[in-house]
């Protein structure tokens with residue numbers, strides 16, 4: 045049982061919560077994630093450790109509401125507990141002094157990006173971050189990202205905040221303006237696909253953090269498999285970060301939809317039960 | 324010290340055993356027929372998760388126990404990897420002292436209710452029974468009787484909890500809560516050690532929980548055994564991945580003086596053929612974990628599982644059989660085994676194959692998938708299969724399957740479970756510098772003590788054998804517990 049210490053709603057659909065997990069807080073590094081489960085009958089879902097406080101023994105997660113489990117998380121309160129938390133899982137981000145690092149975060153992808161931005165900054169890189177979302181409301185963690193970035197560029201689809209346009213527009217302007225040595229892209233699979241096509245055009249080595257569907261997170265089931273450079277890899281133990289130019293994003297996109305009908309049905313049932321509880 | 328043969332002879336010569344032996348003539352015993360295990364009706368059980376083997380009644384068990392001749396040279400014991408004193412527990416059943424039978428099982432086997440259900444008895448104890456060897460008749464139903472005694476004890480509500488020696492304050496860490504880990508924990512806690520079992524998943528039990536389905540081994544039975552270990556003082560820490568949450572080195576710094584790695588062979592193999600990453604194609608580990616551990620088939624649990632109309636399971640082992648029978652229970656119209664050899668070479672237990680056949684599972688033997696195709700949503704819809712023929716025996720002694728050129732054809736399938744074996748889980752080996760591992764990724768240990776190249780680390784079960792059986796894993800656990808005890812006694816003696 046891991047107690048919730050604080051909870052903050054960053055936007056209508058995004059919550060940030062810090063929970064007790066002393067061992068994980070001590071061990072975790074940029075790139076690590078945890079698997080959480082809510083309730084006896086809950087599902088196991090992966091979430092990136094956005095930051096941690098080893099002294100207090102807490103880790104911070106940022107969760108976007110997309111289905112049953114993330115909805116249940118967004119309904120939790122301070123003092124409640126998360127039934128199961130296991131980690132830190134996955135391999136850590138490869139951090140070194142590259143020179144100038146371009147980081148791009150789409151939507152809730154900003155949460156897993158944050159620890160990488162921090163680590164890249166602390167390794168002495170010049171860090172430029174592009175945050176992109178559909179609208180102002182969905183831009184999250186701007187302040188925290190700003191703390192470790194030399195420059196932050198905000199892009200919204202509707203122009204309600206920052207500049208209007210897609211993440212790739214913001215990225216390309218920077219690439220044309222100055223020499224970029226390395227890039228990190230995290231967000232929805234489609235965003236990572238187009239961002240990595242862009243950096244490939246400019247020959248900039250790039251990693252992407254893949255959000256495959258997972259069950260155990262320890263290499264036991266193969267639910268999280270993706271094709272990288274033509275070989276099958278397990279995101280939970282071989283990743284979650286991979287050479288973005290080698291990832292088969294189309295396959296990842298298809299696989300993310302692997303349980304869509306079942307998830308959609310479950311979410312509708314869940315929302316119905318919520319309504320009933322309210323009335 | 325008394326050796327094994329003397330020990331057995333002394334027990335056999337006890338008065339009650341002699342009296343029982345004399346009470347029925349050997350000839351009358353051998354003329355009795357083997358009692359059949361009552362089974363749930365195939366048509367009914369293929370729609371539910373009830374246990375297929377329903378267990379012997381008291382009368383049936385006593386009747387079957389009478390067949391056992393209480394042989395002077397009980398060859399059956401040599402067939403059991405943990406050398407259970409088989410005639411002794413069976414004679415307790417004949418005497419109707421069922422608690423005594425259960426207790427004598429526990430002398431050597433910590434999980435008799437499990438082994439009685441899932442041991443491949445037909446190639447172990449029962450293969451070496453006098454009836455099989457000398458009379459060419461059906462063996463004594465050792466497995467069914469073992470299960471009976473263990474179930475009787477559990478249902479009696481008075482489970483025998485072995486005595487625990489006074490605490491010695493020495494901490495030992497067990498990594499993994501499968502049968503090997505549970506066996507180590509049980510033996511060492513009895514000797515007074517402070518045992519913590521670390522488990523990566525949110526529930527203890529290993530393959531017994533997440534792999535083997537309810538219709539063969541109800542989870543409740545595993546839970547009872549785990550609770551008994553808890554009562555004896557074993558601490559279970561779930562959601563703890565050793566090598567990630569803390570390394571062996573870090574646990575050593577926290578005071579653990581010895582380690583047992585029983586982390587299993589949980590890395591599923593795929594065939595790496597075109598189209599294998601389509602949706603609706605998954606490993607048996609994923610499929611069975613979703614259904615068994617996560618209860619995905621129940622509406623009130625959150626984890627989803629895919630249902631299929633035409634389900635193809637690739638492989639011929641226990642895991643394949645469990646997957647295909649699960650698919651049938653979840654409503655598949657066609658549930659098919661696709662295996663590249665024939666029934667005769669199938670590694671699954673005979674009983675499982677028979678049960679599967681009764682439940683209407685189709686066997687497409689001498690077939691091998693070469694490619695998968697998907698619909699516009701990326702979900703598998705067809706398999707391209709190639710026919711095979713058997714050639715000369717290969718290194719494993721089984722006839723080698725050879726593809727027949729030009730025999731390819733297509734089969735409709737909307738769910739494919741790949742069940743072509745597992746490899747050792749690399750998490751532990753990778754996280755320990757200097758640990759000797761084999762070419763296959765298994766941890767190398769000396770066979771007697773189960774000690775690895777890192778002196779404080781012992782290992783057993785599938786991480787050492789690369790995919791074996793429950794009873795072999797438990798046997799390893801018992802040897803490792805003895806090895807750990809000797810190692811720690813020696814170490815602490817030289818320290819003081």
Ligand SMILES: Cc1cc2nc3c(=O)[nH]c(=O)nc-3n(C[C@H](O)[C@H](O)[C@H](O)COP(=O)(O)OP(=O)(O)OC[C@H]3O[C@@H](n4cnc5c(N)ncnc54)[C@H](O)[C@@H]3O)c2cc1C
Nearest residue numbers: 089090091092106107108110111112113114255256300307
């Ligand atoms: C390594 C890793 C780190 C992650 N970190 C974060 C994080 O920090 N914050 C966060 O909000 N999310 C993160 N995710 C994604 C998160 O795991 C999913 O959003 C979550 O599983 C959805 O569960 P659900 O029950 O709420 O929705 P579901 O009902 O399972 O799904 C609802 C919808 O979301 C889609 N979906 C399902 N699983 C995923 C997935 N893994 N990624 C993207 N879409 C998915 C489905 O196709 C469906 O349309 C991460 C994923 C991975 C693999």
Ligand SMILES: Cc1cc2nc3c(=O)[nH]c(=O)nc-3n(C[C@H](O)[C@H](O)[C@H](O)COP(=O)(O)OP(=O)(O)OC[C@H]3O[C@@H](n4cnc5c(N)ncnc54)[C@H](O)[C@@H]3O)c2cc1C
Nearest residue numbers: 499501502503523529530534565586587784785791792793
């Ligand atoms: C579907 C299926 C059916 C089977 N049927 C039979 C049968 O009928 N009869 C039979 O005899 N055998 C059967 N087997 C084989 C048998 O189950 C295994 O040989 C046996 O379970 C191996 O035991 P183990 O102790 O080595 O590990 P496992 O049972 O594999 O357990 C290992 C445990 O360690 C945990 N773990 C792994 N890494 C870590 C880590 N780093 N930190 C913490 N925990 C970790 C895992 O989560 C797991 O719980 C079957 C196997 C499967 C998969």
Ligand code: SF4
Nearest residue numbers: 403438442447448466
């Ligand atoms: S443990 Fe297995 S092999 Fe040994 S007697 Fe029991 S069923 Fe037979």
Ligand code: SF4
Nearest residue numbers: 391392394399452453
């Ligand atoms: S060999 Fe068969 S008959 Fe003889 S003691 Fe063993 S089980 Fe009984």
Ligand code: FES
Nearest residue numbers: 261263265266280
């Ligand atoms: S989540 Fe099961 S292997 Fe990666």
